[in-house]
Amino acid sequence: MSRNAFAWYMQRITGALLVPLLIAHFWVEHFMSATLMRGDLTYEVILSRISNPWWQAIDISFLLIALYHGLNGFYGIVLDYGKIGPRAATATLILIVAVGVAWAIWGIMAFHNL
Amino acid sequence: MNKRIFISRSGSGSKSRWQNYTLECSPELTVLDALFSIQQQQDPTIAFRCSCRVGMCGTCGMQINGVSRLACKTRLTELDGKDVFLAPLPHLSVIRDLVISLAPFFEQWRKILPAMRSRDPESQELAVVPEDSAYMRHTAGKRDCITCGLCFSACGVLATNKHYLGPAAINKALLRVLDPRDTARAERLEILDSSQDGVWRCHTQMNCVAVCPKGIDLTESIGFFKRRLLLKNGELES
Amino acid sequence: MIPPRILVKTYLSPLIGMTAYFMQRVTGLLLLFYLLLHVHTVHEISGGPVAFNHAMDAFSNPLFRLLEIGLLGIVILHALNGIRIMVIDFGVATRHQKRLFWGLAVVIGTLIFIAGALPLFMHSVWER
Numbered sequence: 223m224s225r226n227a228f229a230w231y232m233q234r235i236t237g238a239l240l241v242p243l244l245i246a247h248f249w250v251e252h253f254m255s256a257t258l259m260r261g262d263l264t265y266e267v268i269l270s271r272i273s274n275p276w277w278q279a280i281d282i283s284f285l286l287i288a289l290y291h292g293l294n295g296f297y298g299i300v301l302d303y304g305k306i307g308p309r310a311a312t313a314t315l316i317l318i319v320a321v322g323v324a325w326a327i328w329g330i331m332a333f334h335n336l
Numbered sequence: 337m338n339k340r341i342f343i344s345r346s347g348s349g350s351k352s353r354w355q356n357y358t359l360e361c362s363p364e365l366t367v368l369d370a371l372f373s374i375q376q377q378q379d380p381t382i383a384f385r386c387s388c389r390v391g392m393c394g395t396c397g398m399q400i401n402g403v404s405r406l407a408c409k410t411r412l413t414e415l416d417g418k419d420v421f422l423a424p425l426p427h428l429s430v431i432r433d434l435v436i437s438l439a440p441f442f443e444q445w446r447k448i449l450p451a452m453r454s455r456d457p458e459s460q461e462l463a464v465v466p467e468d469s470a471y472m473r474h475t476a477g478k479r480d481c482i483t484c485g486l487c488f489s490a491c492g493v494l495a496t497n498k499h500y501l502g503p504a505a506i507n508k509a510l511l512r513v514l515d516p517r518d519t520a521r522a523e524r525l526e527i528l529d530s531s532q533d534g535v536w537r538c539h540t541q542m543n544c545v546a547v548c549p550k551g552i553d554l555t556e557s558i559g560f561f562k563r564r565l566l567l568k569n570g571e572l573e574s
Numbered sequence: 575m576i577p578p579r580i581l582v583k584t585y586l587s588p589l590i591g592m593t594a595y596f597m598q599r600v601t602g603l604l605l606l607f608y609l610l611l612h613v614h615t616v617h618e619i620s621g622g623p624v625a626f627n628h629a630m631d632a633f634s635n636p637l638f639r640l641l642e643i644g645l646l647g648i649v650i651l652h653a654l655n656g657i658r659i660m661v662i663d664f665g666v667a668t669r670h671q672k673r674l675f676w677g678l679a680v681v682i683g684t685l686i687f688i689a690g691a692l693p694l695f696m697h698s699v700w701e702r
Contacts (some may be wrong), residue, residue: 224529226536227566234663237656244649252642252694263630265623277564285613292606299599305499305532323629327611332588335620342575354575402576402584416583421576492592502598540662542591542671563665 229294236291243284278333285329295321337361339412341370343382344423345433352430354421355379361412367422368396368407371434383433391549394484398434399423404489425489427465427498441485443500448509448527453520463517472516478507478557480550487544487554493537501528501536503544503554512555528561535561590672594655594679603654608645643691650687654679 223231250271252258257267271277297318301311339361346352357374365373371384386396389408389499390391396407401421412420454463460491465471494500501509506546508529513521528534564571585593618629632638658674 223566223569224565226529226531226534227562230536231561231566235662237653241653241657243576244653246647248690253690256697257697262634263617265630266621266627268626269623282441284654288609292602292609295602296606298539299603302497302537303492304497311531325610325613328617332613332617332620401580412690417580419577419580423576454594487657492595531593539595540659541589541595541663541669542668543589545668545671546588546591547662551606553668555662556665559663559668562663 229297233291233294233298236287236294238307239287240284240291243280243287245279247284257294257300272333282333289322289326338418339370340413340419341374342419342421343371343374343433344421345382346424346430348434348464349455352423356419363411363413365412366408367398367400367405367410367412367420370412370420371407371422374552376430383435384433385435392482394482394486394549397425397436397484397486397489399425399489404486406484406486409549425485425493425497427489427494427500428485436485438483440498441483441488441502441504444488444505445483445508446513447501447533448505448524449520450505450508450512452512452515452518455519465516469516471516474560475511476513478552479511480552481507482550484549486547490547492541492543493539498533499533499536500567501533501535503538503558506535506538506561507557510560513561525561525565529565533564538562546559584633590675594658594675597651598655598659600649601655604648639694643694646685646690646694650683650690651679654683654686 251263272281297315300306300314306314337360338358340358341354342354342356344352345355351386357378359370359373361370368384368386368389371382371386375382375384384396384398386408387393388395389410392405394406397404398407399405399422400407400410401417406427407422422434424430424436426433428438428440430436449490481504483504485504488494491500491502494502506528509524512518513524523542538555538558540559541553542555545552615629617635619626655675655678659680660669661674662668662671
């Protein structure tokens with residue numbers, strides 16, 4: 223499988239995975255109880271869910287999958303705007319990966335003080 | 337009924353501008369008929385191309401009210417409203433008024449090695465393609481391309497990336513790659529796999545399918561390559 | 575200089591696939607931008623209850639609740655059109671892509687949106 227074919231495939235796999243993850247996320251954050259429906263998301267309410275390591279694992283996976291999907295999509299947009307030369311394309315890719323890694327670390331660090 | 341026909345006028349180097357002509361239109365009149373009428377009775381200087389006048393040759397392609405269409409196959413009655421806007425096909429070099437050069441189209445066409453590289457060029461035998469071959473099964477309805485350039489002009493990706501191969505070239509490549517008599521499959525697959533020019537730039541906008549006068553499902557041809565390059569590493573059933 | 579009303583009709587009918595593509599791109603970029611803001615906000619949770627609740631108070635404003643409902647709409651559009659794209663990619667229904675767009679993204683999407691947005695709106699905006 224070529225690298226481009228893999229990226230194309232993964233965009234669809236991650237997209238499909240994001241659908242149930244998003245439904246679950248919206249449900250758990252906004253619909254599961256009357257408090258949540260009002261939008262009263264306090265530290266205590268969220269902590270009760272997020273201190274569970276299973277939820278942390280799901281949330282982190284959710285973040286990584288969403289980051290891959292979004293940044294891969296963004297790279298596609300870059301490639302669509304005319305020929306940027308193989309070196310510039312690789313440089314852009316490295317930049318996007320770096321941004322993605324930093325973003326992921328920042329997101330995972332949200333759990334470090336719980 | 338009366339219609340106002342706006343024609344994009346441009347010459348060598350000069351900026352394009354709209355010039356309008358009023359025409360009394362009978363119901364069966366096509367855009368091409370209207371152009372002939374205007375040229376003969378109102379303004380002999382307008383430039384446009386045509387050949388067969390029956391939708392077979394693909395020469396009279398132009399942008400009609402924003403959509404790439406064949407002038408000979410577009411009746412004025414199909415177009416809503418009193419005003420009709422005729423512009424040259426986008427993404428191609430404009431020579432004058434509605435006349436374009438298909439050179440950019442064929443430059444992409446040539447990149448996919450459109451000629452068949454036969455297994456045995458010296459052979460005296462007829463090379464027969466069997467009825468039940470992959471070629472016959474997968475290319476039904478795909479062999480009718482008249483290289484009119486409408487798909488190339490309508491493609492939204494080509495609007496921003498002139499290096500994209502385009503639907504017609506990729507469809508042609510499909511005909512060659514599936515042909516059991518051809519030997520250049522690997523080279524073509526590599527060209528089609530290119531990250532900036534190849535099939536991966538297609539985003540299934542399907543403008544090409546909407547405008548193809550031969551009803552070729554171009555997006556399906558391009559999708560065929562995406563699935564093949566993906567799943568089978570270019571391997572095809574024979 | 576082609577009148578906008580001609581172009582709108584063109585993009586809503588023969589070229590609806592192109593409109594779906596624009597919409598997918600725009601919603602995708604918006605969601606990527608939102609993800610940035612969201613990770614920033616969630617990160618506040620590591621600052622402890624006071625810092626976090628203070629940050630969340632800023633969002634109790636009904637305007638933010640409305641934006642959240644808008645976010646739901648954008649997510650639904652992007653997701654359902656994404657499913658439509660996958661169906662097309664599998665070569666299943668390229669002839670029906672326009673009907674798929676209107677059916678999936680618009681009809682079903684609107685139904686899901688109303689199912690989701692109405693309760694949220696009633697509870698979090700209307701009651702305040």
